[in-house]
Amino acid sequence: MASPTPPHCSIASTKPYQPPQPQRVPVNSSSSSSSRNAPPRNPSLPSLGPDFRGKRSTRFVSKMHFNRPRPAVHGGGGGGGASAGFNRAARHTSAAEEALQHVIRGRDDDEGGLERLLSGFERRLSGSEDYLFILRELGNRGELSKALRCFEFAVRRERGVTEKGKLASAAISVLGRLGRADLARRVFEAARTHGYGNTVYAFSALISAYGRSGMSEEAIAVFEEMKGAARLRPNLVTYNAVIDACGKGGVGFDRAVEMFEEMTRDGVRPDRITFNSLLAVCSREGFWEDARRMFDEMVSRGIDRDIFTYNTLLDAVCKGGQVDLALEVMSEMSERNVWPNVVTYSTVIDGYAKAGRLEEALSLFNEMKQLGIRLDRVSYNTLISIYSRLGRFEEALGVVSEMEGSGIKKDIVTYNALLGGYGKQGRYDAIKYLFEDLKAESITPNLLTYSTLIDVYAKGGLYKEAMDIFKEFKEAGLKADVVLYSALIDALCKNGLVESAVALLDEMTREGIQPNVVTYNTIIDAFGKSATFQFQTDGSNVADGSRVIDEVDKEEVRDKEETNQVMKIFGRLVIEKGQPSVEDVKRQSQELLSILGLFHKMHELEIKPNVVTFSAILNACSRCNSFEDASTLLEELRLFDNQVYGVAHGLLMGSREKTWVQAQALFDEVKRMDSATASAFYNALTDMLWHFGQRRGAQQVVLEGKRRQVWENVWCDSCLDLHLMSSGAAQAMVHAWLLEIRSIIFEGHELPKLMSILTGWGKHSKVAGDSTLRRSIAALLEGMGAPFHVAKFNLGRFVSPGSVVTAWLRGSGTLNVLILRDDRTISEREFDPRQDMCALFPS
């Protein structure tokens, strides 16, 4: 039975389960007078649709820049000229700077030391400005406990309520910057109890503190409390803080816009920082077009754009995958005398790196160096990460030395980048060394370190190691997040334990950790892969395995239930590694039910699918044993996205002519993706068609992909490079290439001496060394009687002399072998895409 067709049928339209979205751009929303220069409003702003426009990153508070020194507000150095008295710009005395130096040198654990020190300076220090200076500087240096003690000392000796209030706001702000919203709250409460905390400043500082910790709900609650119980009127800074908090906490664009509208109603005029924060919200959500409109709105309102504006806009543009546009923005800012700085460059460089354009990223580094912009901690780490990802470890380590030479010590980000790089290359020796080294340097591994290691070990099949790391992670008292769980789930999936993966998904949900689209995509993509492995419920015949089980049992007594679940599942994985399966078919139908349940959960939780979801569903179809199962999965695809469904279903049913217009529109959308994402989609679609006998259709898709440069440099007269293609895509491509070569011959040209077909040997495969592609191409060539054979010393290369290929292609039966046909073709007039396909295809 066909379910009702949703009203919207284009890929850019709102998906069935999505609530209608309110207006997305705050401009023009309340009055028309302010919009005289505003760009014409586009009534069809891009929806928040899941598909190709939605952000691909799932991070909200991806980064918390705690402990980062704020830019100096007072000019010149802080060198306390002994006779200077007041530092005019800074409003603090030189005595304060002297005291600060002493406090910094003092030991952290010296009970009462700081208080004695400040007492000694007390007569020379001049009022709260000096204490504020010391407090803020301690904050800038990350001296949390000293800052707190300084605050307590100062607030005790201060008598004026206003002065005490200033100190409290500063302390709240400092604690917020250090990522301690909890302590900020305590200072805030104490200040209110003692009658000096009921100020707009204290409230604004606390809102900001929550914002920095990504706790936007708390920030909003404080904002409401301020207006309500505290009867205070938010000012510009308050509104800016709460808008910024909305963005940092990931409550989303709409909430930030609501705050903006409230601000306007309240008669508070937004300023540059308001817009900068709104831009940051766009950037985090990947709404680069909205960011651009916001930027234009600043222009029309006559609000200056500063380096923050440009850098945030650049970040939005890069996160939206428009790196080429980023370069335009960079030259525009220079024209307006806003000079790119180290943040500008690292933003754009990272954009290029994320788009896979690593060489261009590296050349931007050179440009930056030539401009005399010094690298800082972030840009060094970005550079190290790029070299690591490229596997260019010598250069990566060279940059590490350069960084240390310039006085910046390796931090956990440096190590994580290196661990990830070595991990991708399977360099477990280096990983082990690095992990010991970072501890020897007294650097504490964090959640990202553990996630990386677990992922690396699990992908490499080193389950014992993965388990040990997980144990250490639990012992460190860290809380798992969606990424770590997704890595664990992926490990299970990659080993065919889809049911266990689903169990772990439930487990994480019970733990209060929300799965995201990546988690779901992981499992969907694994559908049907379990055929290669099997559970062995009785592990007693595996000596090493029973030891692991014992360990797991001991854990059971003393550790939490959650840990146990994970350890149990992984314990089994250690034992069962690589047991071949017997009951594929039965398992698959069970799995199908699990996956269907998964789709329903996705709808329930309103998790937006993206293009990877679509590829995963298509890949799952390719692994279906029956056409019915595939059609069930495609039905789920239809509920997600009618356009993708329309194309996949149309081509599958053999309606090439009618479907092709729609397909072109779809491919235009896919073209906006980075090359890896785009090629994965083409690969998935082609594989599905190939698998179900639509070989001419598969070839049409593959040739379209080639035309659109989805796979770089696929073929020339002497060589066909298939190494980025899936098995179905590659096979369709072989046929197309040979036909092309054949026409060259029949035009009377001679072939090159040696003809090659490259498949690679599995280097690009997720499972190192897995050469499914090579095997399927070998079988294809043999099946069609093509004279290619495996090259000496290179397993991933098939070769044949040009003359031999010529002779074969001239053979009478060859053309017939080369031409592909579809199993199903439909008279285009009969074809109704909405009709249930099972009715059209009796199995």
Add this chain to the structure above:
DNA sequence: GTAGGGTTAG
């Protein structure tokens, strides 16, 4: 009260 880096799916 505002900007950039490290982890998960293909």
